[in-house]
Amino acid sequence: MRPSPVSATVDFEQDGVQHGFLKLPCSRDESAWGALMTPITVAKNGDGPTAIITGANHGDEYEGPVAMCKYASSIDLDEITGRVILVPFFNFPAFKAAKRTSPIDGGNMNRVFPGRPDGNFTEKTADYFQRHLLPMCDYVLDFHSGGKTLDFVPFACAHILPDKDQEARCVAAMKAFAAPYSMMLLEIDATGMYDSAAEEMGKVFVSTELRGGGTSTAETVKFAETGLHNFLVHAGIKKGELIPRETVFLDMPDGNCFVTCEHEGLLEMCVDLGQTVNEGDVIARIYDMNRTGTAPVEYRAKISGMLAQRHYPGLIACGDALAVIAVVK
Numbered sequence: 001m002r003p004s005p006v007s008a009t010v011d012f013e014q015d016g017v018q019h020g021f022l023k024l025p026c027s028r029d030e031s032a033w034g035a036l037m038t039p040i041t042v043a044k045n046g047d048g049p050t051a052i053i054t055g056a057n058h059g060d061e062y063e064g065p066v067a068m069c070k071y072a073s074s075i076d077l078d079e080i081t082g083r084v085i086l087v088p089f090f091n092f093p094a095f096k097a098a099k100r101t102s103p104i105d106g107g108n109m110n111r112v113f114p115g116r117p118d119g120n121f122t123e124k125t126a127d128y129f130q131r132h133l134l135p136m137c138d139y140v141l142d143f144h145s146g147g148k149t150l151d152f153v154p155f156a157c158a159h160i161l162p163d164k165d166q167e168a169r170c171v172a173a174m175k176a177f178a179a180p181y182s183m184m185l186l187e188i189d190a191t192g193m194y195d196s197a198a199e200e201m202g203k204v205f206v207s208t209e210l211r212g213g214g215t216s217t218a219e220t221v222k223f224a225e226t227g228l229h230n231f232l233v234h235a236g237i238k239k240g241e242l243i244p245r246e247t248v249f250l251d252m253p254d255g256n257c258f259v260t261c262e263h264e265g266l267l268e269m270c271v272d273l274g275q276t277v278n279e280g281d282v283i284a285r286i287y288d289m290n291r292t293g294t295a296p297v298e299y300r301a302k303i304s305g306m307l308a309q310r311h312y313p314g315l316i317a318c319g320d321a322l323a324v325i326a327v328v329k
Contacts, residue, residue, distance in 0.1 A: 146212020
C-alpha cells in the first residue's frame with residue numbers, strides 16, 4: 001500500500017501539550033500548491049491509555065468542536081496520564097463551509113472508511129486515521145449531532161457488537177459519558193463508517209447525537225463538555241471524579257424504529273422529541289405545498305416507544321429520515 005500523503009506537525013510520542021496540524025497537499029483553484037491544514041492537539045504525560053476525540057465528522061455539527069476547542073486551550077498536563085489526541089474539525093473543508101460533506105470532493109467522512117491513500121481528499125484523511133491514528137488508540141469518542149436536517153434527544157450511543165466483551169466496554173464508556181439519554185443505536189447502513197473502523201480494531205468506541213438544527217446551545221455544549229470529561233476519567237487518562245447525571249436508556253431493536261418519508265411537502269410534527277407514542281399513533285402529517293384543500297398524508301408509529309429523532313426544519317422530501325421511535329428500557 002502507498003504511504004499516506006498526510007503528515008503531522010506534532011510528535012505523538014513527545015510528552016507535553018502540542019498544537020499543530022495534519023497536513024495534506026491539496027492543489028486546487030484557490031491554492032495551486034496548497035495544503036489542507038487540519039488542526040490537531042496532542043497532550044501526553046508518560047505511559048497510559050490513549051484516547052482520540054473527534055468532532056465535525058460532519059461539518060455542520062458543533063457541540064463537540066466547541067467543547068474540544070475549550071478543552072484544548074485549557075489542558076492541565078498534570079491531570080493526564082497517557083495521551084489525548086483532539087481533532088475538533090475532522091472533515092475540515094466541510095466544517096469551514098458549514099456543510100455536512102466536503103465542498104472540495106463531496107466526501108462524507110463517515111462513509112469512506114477505510115479510505116485510500118490515492119483517493120480524493122476525504123478518502124486520504126480517512127486512510128490516515130485508519131492506518132496511523134486509530135492503531136495508536138484504546139478509546140475513541142466521536143461527537144455528532146443532527147446538523148441542519150435532523151434533531152435528536154441528546155444521547156451518547158454504542159452498538160451491538162459480535163464481541164460481547166468489547167460491547168460491554170463500549171456500553172460502560174457510554175454510561176460514563178452520562179448524556180441525558182443513552183442509546184443502543186441501530187445504524188441504517190454501517191458500511192464505511194468511522195464507528196465500524198474503530199470497532200473492527202477492537203477499540204472502545206462511543207458516539208453521540210447532541211440535538212441538531214445546525215447549531216449548538218449552552219445546554220448542549222455543556223452535555224459535550226461533561227461527557228468529554230467523564231469519558232477521559234472513565235478511560236483512566238484524566239484525574240478526577242465522574243460528573244453524575246441521570247440518563248434514560250433507549251434501544252432500537254429493529255428497522256421498525258425508522259420512519260422514512262415517501263412524500264414531499266410541508267411537515268407537521270404531531271409529537272415532540274422525548275414524548276411517548278403508541279404503535280399506530282399519528283406522529284406527523286405532510287401537506288401538499290403546491291395546492292391547498294387537499295388532505296395531508298399521515299405517518300404513524302410502527303412501534304410503541306419515544307420520539308428520539310425528527311426531521312428538521314419544516315420542508316421534507318421523499319427519502320428523508322422523518323423520525324426514529326426508540327424503546328425506553
